[in-house]
Amino acid sequence: MPLSLQSKRSTLTQFLIEERRKFPGASGDFNALILDVALACKAIARSVAFGALGGVLGDAASAQGGSVNVQGETQKTLDVLSNTAFINRTEWAGNLAGLASEEMELPYQIPAQYPRGKYLLVFDPLDGSSNIDVNVAVGSIFSVLRGPDTGRDVTEADFLQPGTQQVAAGYAIYGPTTMLVLTLGNGVQGFTLDPNLGEFMLTHPHIQVPPDTQEFAINASNSRFWEAPVKRYVDECLAGKTGVRGKDFNMRWIASMVAEAHRILMRGGVFMYPRDTKDPSKPGRLRLLYEANPIGMVMEQAGGRASTGELPMLTIEPRALHQRIGLVFGSRNEVERIERYHREPTPQAEHNPLFAERSLFRF
Ligand code: AHG
Ligand code: MN
Ligand code: MN
Numbered sequence: 001m002p003l004s005l006q007s008k009r010s011t012l013t014q015f016l017i018e019e020r021r022k023f024p025g026a027s028g029d030f031n032a033l034i035l036d037v038a039l040a041c042k043a044i045a046r047s048v049a050f051g052a053l054g055g056v057l058g059d060a061a062s063a064q065g066g067s068v069n070v071q072g073e074t075q076k077t078l079d080v081l082s083n084t085a086f087i088n089r090t091e092w093a094g095n096l097a098g099l100a101s102e103e104m105e106l107p108y109q110i111p112a113q114y115p116r117g118k119y120l121l122v123f124d125p126l127d128g129s130s131n132i133d134v135n136v137a138v139g140s141i142f143s144v145l146r147g148p149d150t151g152r153d154v155t156e157a158d159f160l161q162p163g164t165q166q167v168a169a170g171y172a173i174y175g176p177t178t179m180l181v182l183t184l185g186n187g188v189q190g191f192t193l194d195p196n197l198g199e200f201m202l203t204h205p206h207i208q209v210p211p212d213t214q215e216f217a218i219n220a221s222n223s224r225f226w227e228a229p230v231k232r233y234v235d236e237c238l239a240g241k242t243g244v245r246g247k248d249f250n251m252r253w254i255a256s257m258v259a260e261a262h263r264i265l266m267r268g269g270v271f272m273y274p275r276d277t278k279d280p281s282k283p284g285r286l287r288l289l290y291e292a293n294p295i296g297m298v299m300e301q302a303g304g305r306a307s308t309g310e311l312p313m314l315t316i317e318p319r320a321l322h323q324r325i326g327l328v329f330g331s332r333n334e335v336e337r338i339e340r341y342h343r344e345p346t347p348q349a350e351h352n353p354l355f356a357e358r359s360l361f362r363f
């Protein structure tokens with residue numbers, strides 16, 4: 001269905017310009033940066049959509065064979081290509097002091113031939129990349145911070161800012177439609193890519209996360225490693241109508257956090273990838289700077305909540321570029337309940353051997 005000639009729907013560009021008019025002193029650098037990020041996302045969307053026809057599926061090759069990133073994870077071809085797309089589209093314009101990404105161990109310096117600007121871009125070029133080869137929705141996540149603004153090389157320390165300092169954050173989701181969901185710290189807007197025009201059109205203004213939900217998302221295969229408050233929360237959801245919650249819950253797990261975040265923005269829900277005891281060297285699965293903080297800002301700006309389980313996510317002082325953290329986000333009342341469970345002593349039943357796993361009253 002082509003865009004009607006009568007349509008007055010805003011493009012992303014129009015939306016950004018109208019927002020900038022509220023700040024007469026603004027230079028336009030920021031808008032240019034967001035449009036370059038959007039262009040990177042459009043390029044990635046096309047590559048993802050061509051799939052096997054584009055020769056982009058599978059693991060990335062390197063001189064040594066497979067390629068592994070700083071997280072110790074095997075890189076997909078599209079992880080590497082998407083990382084390059086973000087760099088190529090944004091490094092030249094003079095808006096950035098530097099970049100950092102899941103796929104690069106160290107901060108990326110703006111090459112000498114380009115001017116340097118005042119913002120930092122932190123990103124997960126392809127989130128949920130284990131889903132590429134099976135044709136399930138994936139996405140890109142980004143966060144904009146203020147940088148040093150002196151033209152010097154950036155250091156890891158420049159990026160270690162709490163989520164409250166984010167100037168903007170968002171994600172693109174490459175699903176049945178490609179969407180860009182963006183917050184500039186003034187609510188959350190969703191734009192759908194019009195494939196005819198190649199433009200992001202404002203289709204979801206002022207997105208709000210419903211405060212209550214009957215849907216939760218967690219990787220239940222990790223349940224034996226969960227801490228007691230998480231076990232309690234999930235057990236109560238599973239007990240449904242007959243338990244303390246008095247209502248049935250539905251469960252989802254896509255293994256693409258952007259897709260879970262998007263579902264939650266559209267219809268509510270709660271997502272948990274909590275800290276657990278699976279690997280003591282990894283306090284959580286997801287990364288603070290380019291996964292938890294940007295998604296956290298989007299959630300909070302949409303009236304939802306993002307937390308470590310114990311503390312508001314956006315207040316955490318980062319210690320390292322690739323730091324992992326427990327992440328809980330979504331419908332406000334559910335996230336607050338999970339935080340409360342972390343503060344409260346574990347209910348007696350959990351300590352009672354009669355209710356322990358493989359005991360008389362557990363089945
Ligand atoms: P990435 O592909 O950027 O490494 O992130 C994948 C993340 C996230 O999107 C998802 O929620 C989670 O990893 C899936 O983890 P499991 O493999 O434990 O399900
Ligand atoms: Mn990711
Ligand atoms: Mn990724």
